[in-house]
Amino acid sequence: MRWWDIDPVLALERALFPEDAWSRGMFWSELAHARGPEATRRYLVAEDAEDGEGDGGGRIVGYAGLASAGETADVQTIAVAREHWGTGLGARLLTELLRAATAFECAEVLLECRVDNVRAQKLYERFGFEPIGFRRGYYQPGNVDALVMRLATLPDSASAAGAPSVQGTEIND
Numbered sequence: 146m147r148w149w150d151i152d153p154v155l156a157l158e159r160a161l162f163p164e165d166a167w168s169r170g171m172f173w174s175e176l177a178h179a180r181g182p183e184a185t186r187r188y189l190v191a192e193d194a195e196d197g198e199g200d201g202g203g204r205i206v207g208y209a210g211l212a213s214a215g216e217t218a219d220v221q222t223i224a225v226a227r228e229h230w231g232t233g234l235g236a237r238l239l240t241e242l243l244r245a246a247t248a249f250e251c252a253e254v255l256l257e258c259r260v261d262n263v264r265a266q267k268l269y270e271r272f273g274f275e276p277i278g279f280r281r282g283y284y285q286p287g288n289v290d291a292l293v294m295r296l297a298t299l300p301d302s303a304s305a306a307g308a309p310s311v312q313g314t315e316i317n318d
């Protein structure tokens with residue numbers, strides 16, 4: 146994800162997280178830490194291949210980001226356009242984030258997820274994430290609890306669970 150992707154990413158963000166969408170400034174701030182030798186973030190976008198060439202010139206249909214801090218990495222965000230749900234794109238994005246966590250030499254990956262977001266939890270469980278606790282009232286407004294999940298041992302990225310190849314969709318950093 147680069148700064149010029151922020152507008153289309155924000156449109157998706159507002160559609161998919163209507164109650165607690167990130168602001169433009171939050172994406173800028175994350176991307177400010179995503180480049181160079183001191184980078185602590187990895188942000189990706191998935192583009193559909195408008196012209197069928199898979200050259201990254203298509204519409205953004207998903208995005209994801211990871212932050213590393215020492216031994217621990219955090220899944221900051223992951224989202225897929227509704228019309229692409231269930232195609233395995235979420236799994237592909239998560240696979241890339243786990244690959245990034247390995248590259249950052251992190252030993253564990255944490256994430257927070259709304260307790261009512263069963264679809265996302267199933268995806269994380271498939272990759273071996275386990276629930277380790279709750280953060281009460283983490284999501285505001287609405288006072289919804291977060292389930293905290295943890296993946297202790299990073300899978301071999303080449304064989305990361307359930308990441309089918311989706312034809313015509315390309316993931317770029």
Ligand SMILES: CC(C)(COP(=O)(O)OP(=O)(O)OC[C@H]1O[C@@H](n2cnc3c(N)ncnc32)[C@H](O)[C@@H]1OP(=O)(O)O)[C@@H](O)C(=O)NCCC(=O)NCCS
Pocket residue numbers: 161223224225226229230231232233234235236237257258259262263264265267268271307
């Ligand atoms: C969570 C999200 C990223 C998943 O993306 P996706 O592209 O649909 O993910 P995949 O197709 O790789 O996998 C989805 C998995 O969800 C589960 N799932 C599928 N249909 C489901 C349903 N109707 N109800 C609950 N879970 C379902 C399955 O485990 C499925 O894997 P499977 O199809 O192999 O069985 C996407 O739904 C999304 O963007 N949601 C809105 C934003 C969001 O909630 N982000 C996560 C914040 S914690």
